[in-house]
Amino acid sequence: MSDTTSVIQKRLKILDDLLKELNKLKDDLDGALQDDPNYGKFLEEREETKKDHKEKKGRIMATGVVKGYQVEIKEKIQEIKENREILSQELVDYYRENGTLEIVDANGNVKRMKFSVKLVN
Incomplete structure (x- = not known):
């Protein structure tokens, strides 16, 4: 050990x-x-x-208006969740390919990756 x-x-x-x-x-x-x-x-x-x-x-x-907003919000939250999961995998791939924890976003800002690890049974 x-x-x-x-x-x-x-x-x-x-x-x-x-x-x-x-x-x-x-x-x-x-x-x-x-x-x-x-x-x-x-x-x-x-x-x-x-x-x-x-x-x-x-x-x-x-009320109809409120229900419409609720549906849109739920869909948007799901879309954000899916895109975050995809981005996470893309960042891992980027790190493997480039060996750097920094990436420049579309606005020219330097973003730093932060990895999080959890143990599951």
Whole structure:
């Protein structure tokens, strides 16, 4: 096992321990809040307000003009997502071909690439 692998394994263990501690703290906070009678009353009031807000918003959003905008926005968000995924792959290819982390955009601005890596199970 290499030194790098050992360091990564230690870092993963540290992160795992910290996440466990964070979850315990969150659970403790939830328990403390559940024991507070004012918090229960607050939750009930919040739910009533949310229902009222959702109902009013639903009536407004049901209008034709608003629905049209919602459809356009959803389509535009999907188009942006797809183009970002394509750009990501194109940037990886560019890096492989040129070995540089910088690229000039259409306006002449120098952009620097930033890579992000995640571990998945």
